[in-house]
Amino acid sequence: MTKQKINTHEVIDIVVNILNARDPYTSIHSWRVAELSVMMATAMSVPEKEKEIIHIAAHLHDIGKIGIPDKVLNKTGSLTFEEKEQIQAHPRIGHNILKRLPMFREISCIVLHHHERFDGFGYPEGLKGESIPLASRIISLADTIDAITADRPYRKAKSTEDCFGEIELHTGSQFCPTVISNMAKIRNDIEVVLNKLKIREIKHYAFVGHEELMHSRRLI
């Protein structure tokens, strides 16, 4: 058998498409989280190489949801203790999937910690403050912004203004103050991007190639 060099972006494209096939909502949500995360990383002057890692990690942050049964993942009512535990296992499942590939090792750690809280009361490891990777702190905030401003079967989307107000109440407890102050600088840009991304449908997303998915910040 001829040896072929593995192209990182081709592997990422396959993984993202597996997620899209299994759970289109999570895949589209992750795409918006990736855009927002890169915007915040840019506002924080994060070097290009790290920004690319943040972008990929954001696309894959919820990949562990592949391991959660549909009836739990899509449940609209309140969750039992066991169901909550199953959902909260997704960062570790994602980490275990991604860490097997050496090229994804750093990304797997970012994914592992995307539900930690700045005050140490998050999961899975209860890391606190700056011991949480910066990329995970950025993705955590982008994840929440998208969750609050998107319509879900169990609640209506909130305006970006209400979303920012709500998030700022959790500065220093759930979210990193440094990341929040950088978010504040680009509030208008975030609002513009969120509105544009809402216009784009699953139809479009299903056909984007990995080049656009991974590198282009261009919006239509």
Ligand SMILES: [Fe+2]
């Ligand atoms: Fe998550």
